[in-house]
Amino acid sequence: MSLFWIVIRQLAEIEAMATSKKVITKEEWEKKLNDVKIMKEDMNKLVMNFLVTEGYVDAAEKFRMESGTEPDIDLATITDRMAVKKAVQCGNVEDAIEKVNDLNPEILDTNPQLFFHLQQQRLIELIRNGKVEEALEFAQEELAPRGEENQSFLEELERTVSLLAFEDVSNCPVGELLDISQRLKTASEVNAAILTSQSHEKDPKLPSLLKMLIWAQNQLDEKAAYPHINDLSTATLEDPAI
């Protein structure tokens, strides 16, 4: 290390001391990291939870065999859930609704908002396919009565129907409804509702823990200078930024 860097480091340490922050060197920190006990089974569970929640059913089945980790949900239900999700993603909303009802009719009965969004998606698909008459009929018969019950549904319905007013929908203000992201939004809403109905969390735990890591590092920053992990995908330990 050149003298320059040594001086810089010392200055930084003095500065840190002045603000009464504790400085933890990389060596000290690595010792603390080594003292942490992480059980392999827990990591396996975390990975299984990710596979299951995200719907990687084959991978979850293989992982059960390779790691001996039991999934926290019946794997068969994943297949059904993914079929629903896929149907929405591909624009087969009627099919999706039927599949959800096969799975558990209570899901749609108890989620008027979800049911409305699915119907709205169905309307969007009809408009996309140029079935104007069918779309109008569907909007009047199925969607309008629901709009009467709920102001926000009505606004959504009006927004969707206005798609019909444009010759070139790719340039209209509500064009985003025809975007693939709208399908994905609806699909993930159904997905979450099914998971909730199976008393399973709707999101995998891993992303929450990663967020918690970022949060925990920020919190500790207030009290100490210590080696960070800034790149989550490599988990490289950086030198303390003082």
Added chain:
Amino acid sequence: MTNHSSANSDSNGTNIHNQDLGWYFLELARLGASRATHLEDTEEQLPSELNTINSSGGFQLVSTDKLSVKYTSVNRHGHDVGVVQANNPAPVKRLVYYFEIFVKDAGAKGQIAIGFTIGTFKMRRQPGWEANSCGYHGDDGMLYCGQGKGETFGPTYTANDIVGAGINYASQEFFFTKNGAVVGAVYKDVKGPLFPTIAVHSPNEEVQVNFGQKPFAFDVKDFEKQERMKQQATIEKISLPPNVSYGIVRSYLLFYGYEDTLNSFDVASKTTVPPVYMAQENGFNEQDIVYALNQRKTLRKLIKSGEIDSALGKLHDWYPQIVQDDKSATCFLLHCQKFIELVRVGALEEAVKYGRIELAKFFGLTGFEDLVQDCVALLAYEQPQESSVGYLLEESQREVVADTVNAMILSTNPNLKDSHACLQSCLERLLRQLTACCLERRSLNGDQGEAFHLHRELDISKN
């Protein structure tokens, strides 16, 4: 770690390197023995009764069960308050501490107070009247926090009311309740151990205290849940780089050689809508962990199904350098596992024979001894899985051995830059960092608050 260096001094350079890796897993193998205990925080002494020794002397009488107090004198001034503290300070290694009082008799003036005080508090003064204390007073409903004068806080309380006081370590606040509902909270401006404290100050005032032996009027569990959700909501707002979880899971599968899972995972992610896009330029170097994937998978499978001989055979063929030193930690773990498998199928005689040949030499060697003894102890029990060494028969023990072999193979990768890289997956390094950050923060914060335990985190269902 104990002094491992004494165990194998005759190793050459490469062996020392391998030895270190093996030792790492030897530690893990022994972790199984302490599994049940190592998760718990060191238990803190909880407040359970009133302290009759450190008392204001003579102004009040504590009942024989040490759970109620009565003012028995006549109050003439502000220095004859009947104050009692709990026998222990409020525990700090948690999210919330809470206790309650029931006002049995408001006496002449209802000058009752509940709160927290430090150990050296003047025991003739109301909590809150002196520095380093805080109290909610019944006669005026005011909150006193170390200054002589109080501030308007909540309703007054009197006979038949249940009043509670708590510390919220997450928000660093004292909070008070009346008849099961929160009255209010105030910033906790006091450091050091804080004792639950109650005070009575007029003839015949009588108060019963509940340190949790009986159900509380206030739903503390729900309060904690709300606090956790508040914190969770802050955390959930943080954004992550796209697909980062996906990448971490994938590298985990690669790292441990879960090849079949990986293949299914890759096939599925190609067909998802939208397809999962992984940035390759983020320094995620696959080459290193794809290394020997198929062999690692095969060996894991053999070990997981208890076929230790086949695993040893394959290792001899593929990676003779790993098994060449028969006294290495890796060989030791494999031999132990073979012994364990024999016990599992009830081949006890064969186990004894195998032990004499392969395990006896490890007796008396520092680092190996505990595990050898535990293995041999399996023979002593008719139902070994229910004994204290039953952990050896669990699936997790096979997993440790499989992980050891996996790491040893990874360590033979000529492109390996850092020998530590084959010990821990990216996921494990992240989880260690998370735990260490939380623990460090708590320790810099006077040990206040909950620690992070992955195990507990996985058990908590959000429902």
